[in-house]
Amino acid sequence: MVAWMKMTLLLVTWTLLWSPLRAATPAAAPDVAALDRWFQEQFDAAAYPGLGVVMVHEGRTLYARGFGVTSVDAPTPLDADTPVGIGSLTKSLTALCLMRLVDQGRLDLDRPVTDYLADFHTADQVQSDRITVRMLLSNSSGLPSMDRGIFTVERDGDADLRLIESLAGNVLNRPPGSGFEYSNEGFVVAGRIAAELHGKPFSETLHDLVLQPLGMAHSSADPDQVVRLGGLHGHYTGATSGLPAGRPLALGRYNAAGSVLQCSAADLGRYLNALLTGRDAAGQPLLARELIDDMWRDHVLMPESERLGKFHYGLGWMVGEVDGRRVAAHGGHAITMTSFAMLVPAQEAGLAITANIETLDSHRFPDLPTLANNGLHVAFGEPLSDFGKPKRPDVSRNDFTLPSEEAIAYVGRYQGSGLATTWLEVAQRADGELTVAVTRDGTLVKRGVLDFMNPARAYVRGIGTAMPVFWRRDAAGKVHSVRYAGLQLLREREARVSGDETRVDVAGFSMVPAVGWEATATGQNLIVSRGSAHVWAGALTGSVDVAQAVIAAGGGGVLHEGPTSQVTVGQRLWQKVAVRSTDENSNRCSLVLWRPLVGQTAYWVLSTEVDQLTQVFQQDGRAMLKTLVTP
Numbered sequence: 001m002v003a004w005m006k007m008t009l010l011l012v013t014w015t016l017l018w019s020p021l022r023a024a025t026p027a028a029a030p031d032v033a034a035l036d037r038w039f040q041e042q043f044d045a046a047a048y049p050g051l052g053v054v055m056v057h058e059g060r061t062l063y064a065r066g067f068g069v070t071s072v073d074a075p076t077p078l079d080a081d082t083p084v085g086i087g088s089l090t091k092s093l094t095a096l097c098l099m100r101l102v103d104q105g106r107l108d109l110d111r112p113v114t115d116y117l118a119d120f121h122t123a124d125q126v127q128s129d130r131i132t133v134r135m136l137l138s139n140s141s142g143l144p145s146m147d148r149g150i151f152t153v154e155r156d157g158d159a160d161l162r163l164i165e166s167l168a169g170n171v172l173n174r175p176p177g178s179g180f181e182y183s184n185e186g187f188v189v190a191g192r193i194a195a196e197l198h199g200k201p202f203s204e205t206l207h208d209l210v211l212q213p214l215g216m217a218h219s220s221a222d223p224d225q226v227v228r229l230g231g232l233h234g235h236y237t238g239a240t241s242g243l244p245a246g247r248p249l250a251l252g253r254y255n256a257a258g259s260v261l262q263c264s265a266a267d268l269g270r271y272l273n274a275l276l277t278g279r280d281a282a283g284q285p286l287l288a289r290e291l292i293d294d295m296w297r298d299h300v301l302m303p304e305s306e307r308l309g310k311f312h313y314g315l316g317w318m319v320g321e322v323d324g325r326r327v328a329a330h331g332g333h334a335i336t337m338t339s340f341a342m343l344v345p346a347q348e349a350g351l352a353i354t355a356n357i358e359t360l361d362s363h364r365f366p367d368l369p370t371l372a373n374n375g376l377h378v379a380f381g382e383p384l385s386d387f388g389k390p391k392r393p394d395v396s397r398n399d400f401t402l403p404s405e406e407a408i409a410y411v412g413r414y415q416g417s418g419l420a421t422t423w424l425e426v427a428q429r430a431d432g433e434l435t436v437a438v439t440r441d442g443t444l445v446k447r448g449v450l451d452f453m454n455p456a457r458a459y460v461r462g463i464g465t466a467m468p469v470f471w472r473r474d475a476a477g478k479v480h481s482v483r484y485a486g487l488q489l490l491r492e493r494e495a496r497v498s499g500d501e502t503r504v505d506v507a508g509f510s511m512v513p514a515v516g517w518e519a520t521a522t523g524q525n526l527i528v529s530r531g532s533a534h535v536w537a538g539a540l541t542g543s544v545d546v547a548q549a550v551i552a553a554g555g556g557g558v559l560h561e562g563p564t565s566q567v568t569v570g571q572r573l574w575q576k577v578a579v580r581s582t583d584e585n586s587n588r589c590s591l592v593l594w595r596p597l598v599g600q601t602a603y604w605v606l607s608t609e610v611d612q613l614t615q616v617f618q619q620d621g622r623a624m625l626k627t628l629v630t631p
Contacts, residue, residue, distance in 0.1 A: 028380065028381060029057075030055065030057050030062055030063075030349070030379035030380055031378070031379055031380075031381060032055075032062050032063050032379070034378055034379065034381075035055060035063055035375060035378050035379045036063065036065065038374075038375070038378045039051075039053055039065070039067065039371075039375065040067070042366060042371060043067040043068065045365075046360065046365040046366065047240070047241060047242070047357075047360055047364075047365060047463040048067070048068060048242075048355050048356075048357055048360070048365075049068050049069055049070075049071065049072050049078075049235050049241070049242040049356055049357055050066065050067060050068035050069050050070060050078035050082075050084075050355070050356045050357075051066070051067040051068060051078070051353060051354065051355050052065075052066050052067075052078060052079075052080060052082060052084055052264065052265030052268075052353065052354040052355075053065055053066075053067070053080075053265055053351070053352075053353050053375070054080065054265040054266060054268055054269035054272075054351065054352050055269070055349070055350070055351045055375065055376075055379060056269050056272045056273045056276065056349065056350050056351075057347075057348060057349045057379075058348045058349075059273055059276065059277045059279075059348070060273070061266065061269040061270070061273065062379075063379075064080035064265055064266045064269055065079075065080055065265075066078040066079035066080050066081075066082055066265065068356075070082060070232055070356065071232070071233070071235070071244050071356075072235065072241055072242050072244055073244045078356065080264060080265045080266040081218045081264045081265075081266055081267075082218075082230065082232065082264055082265075083218050083219060083220070083226060083229045083230065083231040083232065083262035083263060083264050084231075084232055084234075084262055084263065084264070084265075084337050084339070084354035084355070084356055085231070085232070085234060085260075085261070085262050085332075085334030085335075085336070085337035085339075086258065086261055086262065086263050086268070086332045086334065086337070086339035086354060087258045087259075087331070087332025087333045087334035087335075087337065087338065087339060088184075088257065088258040088330065088331065088332040088333065089258065089330050089331060089332035089339045089340070089341055089352075090221070090255075090256070090257065090258035090259075090261040090332065091187050091256075091257060091258060091316045091330065092295075092316040092317050092330050092341070093206060093210055093261065093271070093316075094137075094187055094190055094191050094194070094206070094256045094257075094316060095137045095190075095295055095315045095316025095317070096209075096210055096275070096287070096295070096316070097191075097194050097205060097206055097209045097210050098133065098137065098190060098193065098194050099287055099291045099292075099294075099295060099315070100209045100210070100286075100287060101194060101197050101198070101209070102291060103287055103288050103291055106197050107133065107193070107197060108133070109132065109133045109134040109137070109315075110132050110133070110134055111132060111133065112129060112130065112131065112132055113128075113131050113132065113133060113136065113189060113193065114128075114129055116133070116193045116196060116197065117164070117189065117192060117193060117196065119165070120164060120167070120189065121167075121168055122143070122167050122168065122169075122170045122171065122172055123168065123169055123170060123171045124171065124172060127142070127172050127175060127176060128167075128172065128176070130175075130176045130177070131143070131176045132176075132177075133190065133193060134299075134315070135176055135177055135186075136183075136186045136187065136189055136190040136193075137187075137190055137315040137316055138299035138300050138313055138314065138315055139180055139181060139182050139183055139186060139300065139313050140176070140177050140178070140179065140180060140181065140299065140300040140313075141172075141176055141177075141181065141183060141186045141189075142172035142173055142174045142175060142176045142177075142178065142181050143167070143170070143172060143173070143181065143183040143185050143186045143189075144170060144171075144172070144173045144181065144183065144185070145181075145182055145183045145184045145185060145186075146170065146185065159252050159253035160188050160191060160192050160195075160202065160252070160253050160254075160255065160256070161192060162253070163185070163188055163253045163254075164185075164188060164189055164192055167185060167189075170185075179300060179301075180300045180301060180302050180303065180313055184254055184257035184258070185257075187256045187257040187258075188253070188254060188255075188256050188257050190256060191205075191206075191255060191256020191257070192256070194206075194209070194256075202221065202255050202256050203220070203221040203222040203225075203252070203255060203260070204222070206221050206256075206261070207220070207221070207222075210271075211267075213274075213280040213281065213282075213286060214267075214270045214271055214274050214280055214281050214286075215267075215270055215280075215281030216263065216264075216267035216270055216271065217267070218263070218264035218266065218267050219261070219262065219263040219264060219267040220261070220262065221255050221260050221261040222260075223252060223260055226260065226262045229262070231262040232262070232337065232356050233245040233246070233247060233336060234334065234335070234336025234337035234356045234357060234358070235336055235356060235357040235358070236336060236357075236358055236443075236444065236445045236446055236464070237357065237358055237359075237360065237446060237447075237448075237462055237463050237464025237465075238446070238447035238448070238462055238463065238464075239435070239447045239448050239449060239461075239462040239463070240462070240463065241463065242356075242357045242463075243444050243445070243446070243447060245335075245336040245443065246442075246443050247443070258332050258334065259334070263339075263354070264354075265352065265353075265354055268339075268341060268352040268354070269350075269352065271352075272341065272343060272350035272351075272352060273350075274286050275292055275343065275350075276343065276345060276348055276349075276350060278292055294314075294315060295314050295315040295316060295317055295328075296314050296317055296319050296328045296343075296345070297314055297315075297319070298312035298314065298319060299312060299313055299314050299315065300312060300313050302318065306390075306391050306392070307362070307369075307388055307389065307390060307391065308369065308387070308388060309322070309387070311329075314328065316330070317329065317330050318330055322342075322373060322385075322387050323373070323377070323382075323385045323387060325344055325346060325347070326344070326345070326346060327342055327343060327344050328342070328343045328345070329341065329342040329343070329369070329372075331368060331369060333358070333359065335358065336356075336357065336358050337354070337355065337356050337357065337358070338354070338355045338357070338358065338359055338368055339352070339353065339354045339355070339368065340352070340353050340367075340368035340369050340371075340372050341353075341372070342369075342372045342373060342376065344376060347376075347380070349376060349379075349380075351372050351375050351376050351379075352372070353368045353371055353372050353375075355368060358464060359464065359465055360463055360464060360465075361461075361462075361463060361464055361465055361466060362388075362389065362390055362465075363390055363393075363394045364463070365463070366388075366389070367388055368388075369387065369388035370385075370386075370387060370388035370389055373385055373387045373388060374387075394466070396451075396453065396459050396466055396468070398453050400452055400453055400454055401452075402434075402452040402455065402458075404432040406455065407428055407432060407433075407434050408428065409478070409479050410426050410434060410450070410471065410479055411426050411427060411428050411434070412425075412426060412479075412491050412492060413425045413426075413491070413492040414426075414481065414482050414484075414489035414490060414491050414492065415489055415490055415492060416484075416487035416488055416489035416490065421440070421441055421565070421567070422438065422439070422440050422484075422485075422487055422489060423438070423439040423440075423489075423568060424436060424437075424438050424439075424469075424482060424484055424489050425437045425438075425439070426450070433449055433450075434449065434450040435447070435448070435449055435450070436448050436449070436450055436460045436469075438460070438484070439568050441565065441566050442565075442566030442567060442568050442573045442574075443566075446460060446462065446464065446467065447462055448460040448461045448462030448464075448466075448467075449461055449462070450469070451466075455471070456470060456471050456472075456473075457469070457470055457471070458471070460484075467484065467485060468484075469482050469483065469484045470482065470483040470484075479491065492618075492622065503627070508539075508630070508631030509526045509537045509538060509539075509602075509628070509629065509630060509631065510526070510628070510629045511526060511528065511535075511537060511624055511625075511627050511628045511629070512624065512627040513528040513624060514530075514619075514620035514623055514624050515620075516530050516620075517529065517530040517535075517620065517624070518530070520534065525538055525552070526538060527553075527554070528624070530620075532608065532609060533606070533607065533608040533609075533612065533616050534553075534554070534606075534607055535604065535605065535606050535607075535621065535624060536552065536553035536554065536603075536604075536605045536607075537602070537603065537604045537605075537628060537630075538552060538553075538602075538603060539597060539600045539601060539602050539603065539630075539631070540552065540600060540601055540603060541599065541600045541601075542600075542601075543601075544575075544594055544601055546558065546561060546577055546579060546592050546594075547579075549592050549594065549603040549605055550579060550581060550590050550592060550605060550607075552603070552605075553590065553603075553605035553607060554607070555581045555588065555590055555605075555607055556581045557581070558579045558580070558581065560579065560580040561577060561579045561580075562577055562578040562579065563577070564576070564577045565577075567593070569622060569625045569626055572595060573595065574593040574594065574595050574604070574625075575593065575594050575595065576591060576592065576593045576594075577591075577592050578590070578591050578592075578613065579592060580610070581607070587609060587610055588607055588608065588609060588610065589607070589608065589609075589610045589613050590605050590606065590607040590608075590613075591605070591606045591613055591617055591621070592604075592605050593605075593625070595630075597630060597631065602630045602631075604625055604628060606621045
């Protein structure tokens with residue numbers, strides 16, 4: 001070892017030994033009863049469907065409790081053993097996983113990533129060859145956090161490897177080691193290194209090196225095991241309460257960065273205790289003390305946050321001073337679930353919180369960093385703090401009122417496409433106020449009311465973070481589109497139905513034809529046609545059979561079937577697929593939609609010439625489908 005490296009090592013060792021993170025601070029025993037009363041008050045005043053809270057002190061779990069319910073649709077009590085998605089708090093567990101390999105002499109943090117993943121590189125291979133494992137764990141590799149394909153369902157053991165291979169086309173945002181650059185991809189690479197060294201997929205590696213030794217039996221990074229443990233789907237934010245997520249969105253390829261791992265509050269207590277004591281659930285040494293301290297050392301300065309203040313990033317942890325004490329902290333956002341953990345090593349204390357809903361409006365409700373920090377203050381009899389609270393008033397609030405006679409101009413449905421098909425539906429209540437419902441691929445992801453700042457800009461307000469919307473008008477002054485969450489959504493054409501007096505009613509199905517469409521058949525088939533295009537609605541028994549539905553609608557066999565997706569029309573969620581038919585020289589195609597009925601399946605089939613399907617559905621088909629009544 002060259003002289004300067006030896007000197008650096010001595011300086012680092014001296015710094016760690018004298019780190020203020022571990023300065024002795026006498027403290028009274030925590031008041032658990034006061035902590036419980038305070039958290040109950042906070043929960044009652046906020047809009048969280050459920051919270052899991054745990055506090056540890058001097059190697060013991062002093063407090064572990066659940067508040068509220070697992071889902072507002074199925075109100076089972078949430079308890080301290082309920083697994084909840086912790087999002088990016090997973091990064092700290094990933095770091096611990098790699099530090100255990102360091103402790104075993106199998107990994108060197110300061111060696112290049114390519115020493116462990118030979119094929120790893122970006123568009124600039126010279127630069128990416130300089131990235132070390134330490135840079136991955138300290139978010140200083142320069143890798144951008146693109147999160148492309150985060151909604152793609154890939155669970156096999158090599159999903160993370162394919163994501164890493166895709167980095168070959170990425171350009172680094174900054175030179176390696178030159179500064180902070182938050183990167184989910186960087187932790188995916190780190191997780192893959194651990195998996196390669198351990199010889200198992202990351203979820204199993206994490207289980208073997210962290211979850212099992214710590215006795216975290218209600219935690220898993222394996223999607224199937226999460227289901228068996230009763231892991232939650234979480235909630236989106238509505239106007240006054242949570243909106244249950246119909247399915248999990250987190251995926252295996254971002255596993256090491258926090259897309260899958262679900263932990264119970266009680267298990268997070270076991271995790272915090274292990275870090276504070278350096279011992280596993282059996283009281284055996286888990287990790288050398290100097291390696292734990294290295295995780296909590298200042299590695300790279302983070303951009304200062306108005307709400308959280310100044311922090312450095314360590315290895316999988318943010319570290320800094322809060323209210324005069326040195327802390328290690330990290331939060332996580334798993335789309336529909338959130339988490340936050342805070343450790344105060346000088347007090348040998350820590351507190352972690354899980355919530356089964358996405359981030360709430362911090363101007364209205366205390367968020368998890370505030371609750372965690374003040375929970376520790378309450379337990380130790382200290383004054384409350386404004387850490388994590390907004391330091392300025394809500395700048396979106398204003399005194400503009402949209403004239404009620406103008407509100408009708410915004411009512412309608414707007415569609416846009418990005419990672420998923422998004423619909424924004426604006427309706428008017430009896431009191432004249434405009435409400436908004438946002439649907440993404442058939443899942444309701446936000447509700448609120450529209451608060452206008454001026455006729456061209458408004459905010460969707462509910463229990464979640466207020467989201468801006470920007471309206472655009474045509475030359476005649478008619479609202480034709482809206483920009484929301486980075487997407488441009490175009491207004492749906494007005495329904496061109498001819499009125500209820502022309503409603504077609506056959507075999508329990510009824511529908512209002514669009515202008516120019518006529519009923520062409522009776523009996524057990526509801527059919528309306530215009531030229532060569534026709535719509536059939538009916539029911540078939542048995543399992544879903546797209547080919548039989550096409551035949552029942554008067555088409556031939558199915559030559560090609562596209563991918564299945566979901567669409568919400570009116571108040572109904574339909575499955576849909578486009579198919580190519582074999583009749584008429586394969587010059588026709590059909591859009592098949594279906595939804596379950598009691599003992600059978602309802603189908604709605606639109607058939608047209610190949611090049612007309614999309615246009616006919618958008619112009620007339622959707623409007624007719626809205627009017628469909630099924631038995």
